[in-house]
Amino acid sequence: MNWPHGPVPLEVRGLVKRYGELTAVAGVDLTVNTGDVYGYLGPNGAGKTTSLRMMLGLIRPTEGSVRLFGQDPMQSVRALQGVAGFVEAPTFYPYLSARRNLELLGSFDGGDARRRVDEALATVELTGRAKDRVGGYSHGMRQRLGIAAALLRDPKLLLLDEPATGLDPAGMRDMRLLIRRLADQGMTVVLSSHLLAEVEELCNRVAIVRSGAIVYEGEIAELQRGAGTVYRLSTTDDTRALSVARAQRGISDVRTEHGRIVFKAEGDPAVAELSQALIEGGALIHMLNPETVTLEDLFFSLTEGAPPVDGQPADAAAVPESPAAATPEASP
Amino acid sequence: MPTIATVYRWELFKLRYQKRTYLGLGACVLVPIMFVLAIHFRGGGDRHGDFAFSSYLDRSGLAVPLVMLLFGAVWLFPLITALVAGDIVASEDHNGTLKTIFTRSLERGQIFTGKLLAAATYAIGAIFLAGTVAVVAGSIQSGFNSLQSLSGTTVTAPKALELVYVSLLVYLIPIAAIVCIGLLLSSITRNSAAAVVGTLMVSLLFQVIGILPGLGSLQPYLLSTQFNAWQGLLRTPIDWSPIIRAAWVCAMYGLPSLAAAYLVFLRRDVAGG
Numbered sequence: 001m002n003w004p005h006g007p008v009p010l011e012v013r014g015l016v017k018r019y020g021e022l023t024a025v026a027g028v029d030l031t032v033n034t035g036d037v038y039g040y041l042g043p044n045g046a047g048k049t050t051s052l053r054m055m056l057g058l059i060r061p062t063e064g065s066v067r068l069f070g071q072d073p074m075q076s077v078r079a080l081q082g083v084a085g086f087v088e089a090p091t092f093y094p095y096l097s098a099r100r101n102l103e104l105l106g107s108f109d110g111g112d113a114r115r116r117v118d119e120a121l122a123t124v125e126l127t128g129r130a131k132d133r134v135g136g137y138s139h140g141m142r143q144r145l146g147i148a149a150a151l152l153r154d155p156k157l158l159l160l161d162e163p164a165t166g167l168d169p170a171g172m173r174d175m176r177l178l179i180r181r182l183a184d185q186g187m188t189v190v191l192s193s194h195l196l197a198e199v200e201e202l203c204n205r206v207a208i209v210r211s212g213a214i215v216y217e218g219e220i221a222e223l224q225r226g227a228g229t230v231y232r233l234s235t236t237d238d239t240r241a242l243s244v245a246r247a248q249r250g251i252s253d254v255r256t257e258h259g260r261i262v263f264k265a266e267g268d269p270a271v272a273e274l275s276q277a278l279i280e281g282g283a284l285i286h287m288l289n290p291e292t293v294t295l296e297d298l299f300f301s302l303t304e305g306a307p308p309v310d311g312q313p314a315d316a317a318a319v320p321e322s323p324a325a326a327t328p329e330a331s332p
Numbered sequence: 333m334p335t336i337a338t339v340y341r342w343e344l345f346k347l348r349y350q351k352r353t354y355l356g357l358g359a360c361v362l363v364p365i366m367f368v369l370a371i372h373f374r375g376g377g378d379r380h381g382d383f384a385f386s387s388y389l390d391r392s393g394l395a396v397p398l399v400m401l402l403f404g405a406v407w408l409f410p411l412i413t414a415l416v417a418g419d420i421v422a423s424e425d426h427n428g429t430l431k432t433i434f435t436r437s438l439e440r441g442q443i444f445t446g447k448l449l450a451a452a453t454y455a456i457g458a459i460f461l462a463g464t465v466a467v468v469a470g471s472i473q474s475g476f477n478s479l480q481s482l483s484g485t486t487v488t489a490p491k492a493l494e495l496v497y498v499s500l501l502v503y504l505i506p507i508a509a510i511v512c513i514g515l516l517l518s519s520i521t522r523n524s525a526a527a528v529v530g531t532l533m534v535s536l537l538f539q540v541i542g543i544l545p546g547l548g549s550l551q552p553y554l555l556s557t558q559f560n561a562w563q564g565l566l567r568t569p570i571d572w573s574p575i576i577r578a579a580w581v582c583a584m585y586g587l588p589s590l591a592a593a594y595l596v597f598l599r600r601d602v603a604g605g
Contacts (some may be wrong), residue, residue, distance in 0.1 A: 050603075056435050058602040077439050084435070091428035104342050108333040149432070167493045224598035 007070030009083075009157040009188045014064035016052050021254045024050045025214035027064070032157070032190055032205075037183045038204035039220075040192040045301050048192045052087045052161050055190075056080070059275075068157065085159030085190070089166075091147025094135030098126055098145055105251055106152050120148035124178070127314035140171040147178060158182060161192045176202060200295040210303045224293055231271065233261040234286040239328055241283040248274050260287075307316065334438050339446025342454075343420070346362050347454060352419060356412040361457045363408060364466035368473045371396075376581070385479070389470075391479040394492040396470025397463045398566070400504055404462070405545035405559030406418055409503075409537035410510050410526075412458050417451040417514025418527030421597065425522040431602045448515060455507050464499045467493065483568040487546045505578045508560040509586035510535060516593040521602075552577060 010032035017025040023049040031332045032038045042048045053059040055066050057073030057080065065072065071079035092101040099117060106114030124144035129137070134145065163179065164172040172195075179202055183189050193199050199206060200220065207217040210306055216223060216224055230253075235241040238261055245254045245263055251268025254263040265271045271288070278285060346424055347353045371389050383402060388395035424430045433443060452560040479492040487495065513534055538556035551557055561578035562573035 014561075053603065055433075058431050058434055060599070060601055077437060079433075080435060080437065086435075088430060089428075091432050093346060093349075093427060093429060096346070104345075105432065105436055107338050107342060108334050108433060108438050110338075110437050110497075153436075 001027055007067065009036075009069060010038075010159075010190060011067040011070075012051070012064070013067075015051060015061055016055060016061060016063035017047070017054060020064045023055070023212055025061075028207075028209070028212075028214050029219050030207045030214060032188060034156075034188055035186065036205050037179070037189045037191065037203045039199035039206040039275070040190060040209065041194065041196070041199055041206050041299060042209035043194060046303070048209055049161055050212075051209070051245065052085075052159055052190075052192055055159060056083075056085065058072065058087065058088065070237070081158065082153070082156040084150035084153040084155035085161070086150065087148045087159075087161040089139070090142055090149065092134040092142065092149075093146060097131050098134055098137070098148075099130040101145070102149060102152060105149050111152050112250060113154070116152050117156065117183045120151040124148045128138075133260055139166045140168065143167060143171075143175065144178075147175075151182075155187065157188045157190070159190045159192075162194070163191065164193070164198055172198070196294075196296045196299055206295075206301060208302050215302045216298075220295060223298055224295070229265060229290045230293055231259075231265055232265055232289045232291060233263065234259075234288075235278060235283040236286065237283040238280055239252060241278055242278050244281045244283060245274060248277055250274075334436075334442075336445045336449070337495060338451045339438060339443050343446055343450030344453065347416065347450065350419075350423075352415045353454070355540050356415040356454070356458055357461060359408065359412055359492040360413075360462035361465050363404075364396065364462055367400060367466070367471050368396060368469040372473055389481055390474055392466065392479045392489070392492070393470030393472065393474040394476070394479050394489065394496055396474070397466035397496050398499065399463065400466045401499060401562060402560070407504075407532060407536060409462075409507060409559075411532050412452075412462075413455045413507055413510045414514045414531035414535075415526045416454040417511045418518045418529075418531045419524040420447045420451050421515065421518040421593075422522055422524040422527050425604065426466040426524060428604065434602055440598050441594070444594055448511070451511050452508065455511050459500055459503060459507060460497075463496065464563060467496060481568050482563060482566045491513060495565050499565055500564065502562040502575055502578070503559065505575075505582045506555055507560065509555055509558075509582040509589070512586035512589040512593065515587040516596075520591045543551065553581055553584075555582065558582050589599065 008031055010030070012028055013026040015025055016023070019038060028047075028051055040048055040051070045265065050059065054061050055068070055073070057066075057077070066074070068079045068083050069081070071081075073079040086262045092098075094105070096104070098121065102117045102120060103114055106117055118127070119131050124147050126141065126144055126148065129141065134142065137145065143166070147160075150160075160179070163204070164175045167175060176198060179191065181200070189202075191203060203220060203311060205219050206223070207214050209215070233241065233245070239258070241261055242254060242256065245251050245261060248270070249273055250266040252264045252266075254261065254264070255291075265274070275285060275288070383399070385395040385398045385402075389399060390508070434440065470505035476489050476493075478489050479487045483486050510531060514527060514531040517530040518524070521530065522525045535556065538554045542551055542554050542556050558581055561574040564574040
């Protein structure tokens with residue numbers, strides 16, 4: 001697909017990876033546009049890393065295609081022009097220093113990459129440890145060196161797999177700040193993670209993957225809007241209020257939770273009509289609080305429960321229909 | 333743009349930081365010295381055995397590298413070669429660095445070729461280092477004297493020295509096949525120890541087949557036999573037939589191994605690391 005300003009940074013269509021009987025990735029479709037900070041979310045074993053490896057040309061897809069700025073990474077490494085990143089923990093030659101590792105990778109990149117070594121080390125604050133062997137580096141330092149190695153390529157698209165995993169709270173904060181800074185500089189970022197707070201803070205769009213298939217793709221704000229607002233209600237007669245609420249139009253998912261009535265409403269008019277009905281039914285309102293659904297709530301509702309059928313989550317009724325939502329092929 | 337030469341230079345640079353490099357090169361220095369010390373302490377009167385140039389060990393130091401080539405073929409030089417050839421791809425798996433280098437601006441074929449050239453360079457360096465140490469140590473012990481060829485003619489010391497180095501070159505033909513087999517096992521097993529030991533085992537297997545009764549007709553076509561091809565140079569006139577046979581027999585073993593290694597390297601999924 002060609003956009004007015006050239007090919008999109010990342011376009012994945014019908015991506016499948018099978019290992020014998022096991023389907024690791026089951027028909028992933030996604031599009032990452034220029035300037036996106038795109039969260040690729042899913043529980044462990046959902047196929048995130050396998051997908052990322054295919055996006056970087058490390059694994060041959062069983063079916064489907066990946067296009068990086070319009071080029072297929074399986075055809076030639078030229079497709080990785082302007083693309084950088086790492087999958088799982090970034091890896092280096094442990095017997096070489098950080099500087100030597102970056103010089104080697106810069107040489108493998110060609111162009112000006114090798115001249116950017118100092119700048120990249122400074123960006124990730126490893127200048128002082130640049131002469132130390134990477135074998136002695138902590139996990140957090142290696143993660144930062146992984147970012148430095150990616151920056152050598154002066155990327156327009158950065159693919160990062162769980163960049164904050166294994167970091168202490170300060171390291172996670174620093175990593176988030178670094179990614180935010182890179183995104184603010186205009187870099188398109190794909191961030192695979194299961195740290196929902198990190199994704200919610202950094203990303204404007206997400207794909208949520210479950211059992212190798214995408215169950216939602218689109219903007220986080222749209223996902224939250226579509227999920228509706230959850231309300232908590234307490235009345236003088238909760239038993240009567242429950243039956244009134246269940247009978248009311250525009251009100252759904254009515255249940256009791258921690259001694260309170262919880263429901264979803266299609267909009268403010270539906271809540272107003274419910275209030276009226278409760279008063280007329282003799283259940284006077286003590287408390288009525290709206291609560292915005294968090295990404296975490298949505299993530300769990302999309303990724304837990306029975307496996308998806310035909311690309312739909314088990315509790316699809318509770319999840320918004322996104323115009324961008326994928327309809328992946330079911331695993332055979 | 334980065335090229336095969338870029339990979340080659342960095343592979344050689346990486347070899348400088350790996351213990352196994354020095355293990356192999358150390359053996360290339362120590363083995364000839366130990367061999368000469370053994371000659372020295374046994375004294376000139378003792379027989380050194382019944383093999384080519386054995387009677388010349390006390391009379392010319394130039395016999396030392398030739399005897400070393402004879403015995404080194406069994407396991408020493410195949411092992412030294414395998415130390416790097418068997419490790420050069422598998423160590424990337426061990427360190428998980430294939431994914432790091434495959435996502436830069438070099439095609440997999442360029443990376444493979446750079447690694448092949450580095451492994452070959454190491455093998456060439458090791459053989460010539462061992463040969464040179466043997467010449468120097470042997471000459472100190474037994475003198476830089478003329479040598480008798482396998483045809484019984486006398487070869488002057490300078491000419492013998494030239495023949496020693498040409499012999500080392502011919503010795504590289506089966507060594508090149510070992511490099512290819514090592515690369516194949518390194519690419520397939522993804523495990524350094526398995527690839528190094530496996531390469532040595534392949535070499536030893538040929539030796540075993542060579543001594544099995546009833547399999548004498550296979551002898552000219554065994555990889556182990558080609559390690560003796562250099563002896564053709566030490567005849568008057570030079571007998572080129574074992575050298576020519578070594579070239580095609582080794583190609584028969586080496587080229588399919590190399591092609592298979594190349595394809596495995598090119599097509600493999602990098603799912604680990």
